[in-house]
Amino acid sequence: xxxxxxxxxxxxxxxxxxxxxxxxxFVVSGLVVLLIGEDPIEAVGILIxxxxxxxxxxxxxxxxxxxxVFTGLAFAVAFHCGLFNIGAEGQAYLGGLGAALxxxxxxxxxxxxxxxxxxxxxxxxxxxxxxxxxxxxxxxxSHIVITTIMFNFIASALMVYLLVNVMAPPGKMAPxxxxxxxxxxxxxxxxxxxxxxxxxxxxxxNLTFFLALLCCLLVWLLxxxxxxxxxxxxxxxxxxxxxxxxxxxxxLTVIAMAISGALAGFLAVNEIMGVQHRLxxxxxxxxxxxxxxxxLMGRSHPVGIFFAALLFGALYQGGAELSFExxxxxxEMVVVIQGLVILFAGALEHMFRPQITALYHRLAxxxxxxxx
Amino acid sequence: xxxxxxxxxxxxxxxRLSVPLIFAALAGLYSERSxxxxxxxxxxxxxxxxxxxxxxxxTGSPWVGLFGAIVISVVFAVVHGLASITYRGNQIVSGVAIxxxxxxxxxxxxxxxxxQGGRTPQxxxxxxxxxxxxxxxxxxxxxxxxxxxxxxxxxxxxILVYIAIAAVFATHWVVYSSRxxxxxxxxGENPSAVDxxxxxxxxxxxxxxxxxxxxxxxxxAYLAIAQSAGFIKxxxxxxxxxxxxxxxxxxxxxxxxxLTCLLFGFLDAVAIRLQxxxxxxxxxxxxQFMQALPYILTVVLLAGFIxxxxxxxxxxxxxxxER
Numbered sequence: 041x042x043x044x045x046x047x048x049x050x051x052x053x054x055x056x057x058x059x060x061x062x063x064x065x066f067v068v069s070g071l072v073v074l075l076i077g078e079d080p081i082e083a084v085g086i087l088i089x090x091x092x093x094x095x096x097x098x099x100x101x102x103x104x105x106x107x108x109v110f111t112g113l114a115f116a117v118a119f120h121c122g123l124f125n126i127g128a129e130g131q132a133y134l135g136g137l138g139a140a141l142x143x144x145x146x147x148x149x150x151x152x153x154x155x156x157x158x159x160x161x162x163x164x165x166x167x168x169x170x171x172x173x174x175x176x177x178x179x180x181x182s183h184i185v186i187t188t189i190m191f192n193f194i195a196s197a198l199m200v201y202l203l204v205n206v207m208a209p210p211g212k213m214a215p216x217x218x219x220x221x222x223x224x225x226x227x228x229x230x231x232x233x234x235x236x237x238x239x240x241x242x243x244x245x246n247l248t249f250f251l252a253l254l255c256c257l258l259v260w261l262l263x264x265x266x267x268x269x270x271x272x273x274x275x276x277x278x279x280x281x282x283x284x285x286x287x288x289x290x291x292l293t294v295i296a297m298a299i300s301g302a303l304a305g306f307l308a309v310n311e312i313m314g315v316q317h318r319l320x321x322x323x324x325x326x327x328x329x330x331x332x333x334x335x336l337m338g339r340s341h342p343v344g345i346f347f348a349a350l351l352f353g354a355l356y357q358g359g360a361e362l363s364f365e366x367x368x369x370x371x372e373m374v375v376v377i378q379g380l381v382i383l384f385a386g387a388l389e390h391m392f393r394p395q396i397t398a399l400y401h402r403l404a405x406x407x408x409x410x411x412x
Numbered sequence: 413x414x415x416x417x418x419x420x421x422x423x424x425x426x427x428r429l430s431v432p433l434i435f436a437a438l439a440g441l442y443s444e445r446s447x448x449x450x451x452x453x454x455x456x457x458x459x460x461x462x463x464x465x466x467x468x469x470x471t472g473s474p475w476v477g478l479f480g481a482i483v484i485s486v487v488f489a490v491v492h493g494l495a496s497i498t499y500r501g502n503q504i505v506s507g508v509a510i511x512x513x514x515x516x517x518x519x520x521x522x523x524x525x526x527x528q529g530g531r532t533p534q535x536x537x538x539x540x541x542x543x544x545x546x547x548x549x550x551x552x553x554x555x556x557x558x559x560x561x562x563x564x565x566x567x568x569x570x571i572l573v574y575i576a577i578a579a580v581f582a583t584h585w586v587v588y589s590s591r592x593x594x595x596x597x598x599x600g601e602n603p604s605a606v607d608x609x610x611x612x613x614x615x616x617x618x619x620x621x622x623x624x625x626x627x628x629x630x631x632x633a634y635l636a637i638a639q640s641a642g643f644i645k646x647x648x649x650x651x652x653x654x655x656x657x658x659x660x661x662x663x664x665x666x667x668x669x670x671l672t673c674l675l676f677g678f679l680d681a682v683a684i685r686l687q688x689x690x691x692x693x694x695x696x697x698x699x700q701f702m703q704a705l706p707y708i709l710t711v712v713l714l715a716g717f718i719x720x721x722x723x724x725x726x727x728x729x730x731x732x733x734e735r
Contacts (some may be wrong), residue, residue: 072517072520075521075524076520076521076524077524124504126504126508176711176714176715180714180715180716181716182711182714182715182716182721183714183723185449185451185504186656186657186660186710186714187711187714189451189653189656190653190657190707190708190710190711190714191707191711193650193653193704193707194704194707194708194711197700197701197703197704197707198700198704200700201698201700201701204700205698326512329508329511329512330512332505332508333509336505368524369520370519370520370523372515372516372517372519372520372523372530373516373520374516375512375513375515375516375519375520376512376513376516376517376520377516378512378516379509379510379511379512379513379514379515379516379517380509380513382505382508382509382512383491383495383506383509383510383513386501386502386505386506386508386509387495387496387499387501387502387503387505387506387509388494388495388499388501388506389499389501390499390500390501391499
């Protein structure tokens with residue numbers, strides 16, 4: 041049986057195989073749609089129209105994309121260091137706490153200053169929550185997958201406690217903080233563009249979108265253009281080679297996890313400061329887990345991650361529209377599609393590889409060593 | 413007397429709450445001992461619960477419901493096997509995918525078939541596993557302490573509770589005293605040695621993963637048709653992850669799994685009882701703290717501050733035959 045090390049050109053490994061995996065996920069999703077008695081082709085049409093067909097839809101799509109960019113980048117940075125951070129959910133949750141504390145208690149400051157402080161606080165809290173599993177992995181050898189899972193649940197319990205017992209204003213039943221002052225809210229994109237005379241439809245899309253783009257650029261610079269990034273990749277590819285080169289695996293584990301947690305924390309800037317304007321339960325809503333799929337599909341490269349995030353953002357928004365048009369296809373259909381995409385594009389990514397390799401060698405009998 | 417019956421009540425509910433953990437943790441034990449990490453226990457349990465609720469509602473028989481739960485859970489387990497054994501994909505990613513698919517599919521199909529917001533129909537009592545009164549429970553209830561414990565703690569559970577306890581000792585025997593168990597442990601520590609001995613690593617791991625599916629089916633059926641009277645959206649509520657924590661805490665050993673699950677079940681039972689109550693000397697213990705305690709304890713254990721967790725050496729690594 042052929043293995044993953046078979047020589048295939050880049051356009052196949054980065055283009056054809058992910059496409060086939062995605063196609064498989066959508067075919068199975070189509071079967072699920074058939075099973076519940078709807079027309080999959082029509083559903084795809086509604087989904088695409090819902091995501092891109094009208095201005096408001098596009099706004100929503102990009103708003104979801106923003107969340108997925110952050111969690112995708114968060115997973116990717118740790119992954120480059122050979123770490124499996126599946127705790128983005130908890131780290132984003134804590135990031136929300138940081139952002140909310142700034143927005144609630146420092147709202148006498150001017151907005152740009154609050155925004156900077158809130159972004160810093162979200163990063164700091166997210167990084168702090170990722171630091172502990174990172175440190176335990178580095179110094180005590182605790183398996184990072186398990187500790188980050190546990191930290192997700194601990195974060196969830198902590199936040200419920202804080203929201204119910206500490207942060208909810210007296211006399212209010214709902215476990216959420218008071219709404220932030222006008223001065224502590226990030227402007228929506230439609231509001232911001234109106235100031236400079238451009239009119240776009242209203243949507244939750246806000247200025248955090250630019251932070252997401254900036255993070256893509258910064259992560260690219262970090263991983264491929266700095267010494268730290270070089271060290272991170274070295275540890276990720278071969279810890280023993282890194283050790284011989286005098287790179288401290290322990291130090292980089294902690295740093296990579298902290299950066300990863302900070303990126304996850306930014307999700308809270310979009311959700312808490314940009315859209316919800318208050319801290320509430322479960323605002324992370326599974327974005328952290330989908331970030332794994334986003335990073336895997338995007339091959340841990342910021343450009344890939346952006347497009348994978350756009351795909352998932354479109355699925356989210358298109359799915360919402362779909363459940364509106366077709367009440368039989370509930371919101372959970374999107375969850376199923378996400379799961380299937382993670383399954384086929386992530387876990388079963390080598391499924392079509394042997395056939396593709398065989399086909400490629402048959403069609404191109406003397407493949408040259410790839411020069412590109 | 414008062415204290416004893418209060419204690420008996422708590423232990424009784426601790427047992428009830430620990431049963432799904434026991435099944436799921438044993439499920440994880442088989443899989444992980446063979447070298448296949450499984451963070452998809454949660455999803456398999458949920459899918460099993462949904463299948464049990466649906467099938468029991470349609471057929472009116474708890475046993476057929478249990479069978480349905482096992483079948484569906486095994487299907488998910490085989491998908492995990494395909495991803496992690498045959499196609500050598502990432503086992504963590506596969507587990508995450510299974511959890512997400514199960515969470516979505518159960519509600520989607522439940523809503524389509526029954527239109528009750530993702531629930532399955534309320535089951536009549538003959539379609540559920542009901543408490544069984546062991547012989548003489550009534551008569552012995554009058555006997556102080558021993559009789560009380562017998563009638564309140566040991567008797568009066570449904571059949572799945574007793575099966576769970578039996579499964580622990582059966583697993584202990586299988587893992588440590590059977591030929592399959594020896595090979596199972598070997599394949600999780602050093603698959604190439606097993607391969608050299610002429611035993612199929614792939615088939616051995618598939619069997620482990622299928623047993624994992626069967627036991628998760630039991631866990632799901634317990635949730636939907638023994639503890640409750642039907643499937644409710646997201647009813648596994650993180651139990652698969654607590655079971656995973658229990659498995660690690662028990663150091664992948666069956667009898668320790670039983671004790672750990674009982675401990676975690678006990679914490680849960682106490683958390684429910686203590687809601688808002690004052691503990692002398694400590695004050696009000698937040699219920700969230702009690703709920704988070706299993707996770708905190710597991711992290712502390714993993715950090716090596718109390719004992720040491722030693723996972724199977726080849727866990728999480730797909731096996732590639734030498735070329």
